[in-house]
Amino acid sequence: MSQSAARSVIPGFGITLGFSVLYLSLLFLLPVAGLVLFTFKMTWPEFWAAVSHPQVVASYKLSFLASFIGASINAVFGTLTAWVLVRYTFPGKKIVDALVDLPFALPTAVAGIALVTLYASTGWVGHYLDLFGIRVAYSEIGVVIALTYIGLPFVVRTVQPVLADFEKELEEASAALGASRLTTVRRVILPAILPALLTGYALAFARAVGEYGSVIFISGNMPYKTEITPLLIVAKAEQYDYNGAAAIGVVMLAAAFILLLMINGLQWWASRRG
Secondary structure (H helix, E strand, C coil): CCHHHHCCCCCCHHHHHHHHHHHHHHHHHHHHHHHHHHHHHCCHHHHHHHHCCHHHHHHHHHHHHHHHHHHHHHHHHHHHHHHHHHHCCCCCHHHHHHHCCHHHHCCHHHHHHHHHHHHCCCCCCHHHHHHCCCCCCCCHHHHHHHHHHHHHHHHHHHHHHHHHHCCHHHHHHHHHCCCCHHHHHHHHHHHHHHHHHHHHHHHHHHHHHCCCHHHHHHHCCCCCCCCCHHHHHHHHHHCCCHHHHHHHHHHHHHHHHHHHHHHHHHHHHHHHHC
């Protein structure tokens, strides 16, 4: 084969790498580096005082705990939703499948207002929950519901393709060998979808940690109770405390970086298993 025939339509490695590095630098590396360098204006005691203030620590606990609970709920019900969409045919299936992506398309502020309308003490659902003393809006429960709502598509869309490619013959073979349904799920199906499930879980968790718009409406933003970390960053920026906002942002950036490393590790593990 001649050299001209072997050439690819895609540019060579050097040109492609250069454009990739330039694109990554302009959109990600420079803003992140600027945020980190901005905190160098602070002394270490000032930085530590900004990121370890009791109000900030309380927001860390709420943001990460609520994100963990929301991602765990989505891991269960997102997998069940993906199973139903792949394995069953029913009227309105395409509509349900499209609704899964609604949190992607719906503005987060609109989602927050809708959740407040639904779960407030005068709302359609909140009115009945209030009779049993269950308060959703303006509480930690409301934060969890908002983060669960925005994280569901990540689990469904990562698990759904794996279930679609899963061979039903393996389930039939397991049943023919005398395995119960629970054993088949635990020993055959779950190991096959586990890498995708963990990836979706990590994506939902990372998305929830940085969520802002849908939470501030339903949380009530009460300090030390329902105040999330992204809200504190915005509040400090509005008060012209850019150093404090940058310091908290660096902490959240470090947490997000660790989560991305975990996601990449899970994707590598999934590719090896594949």
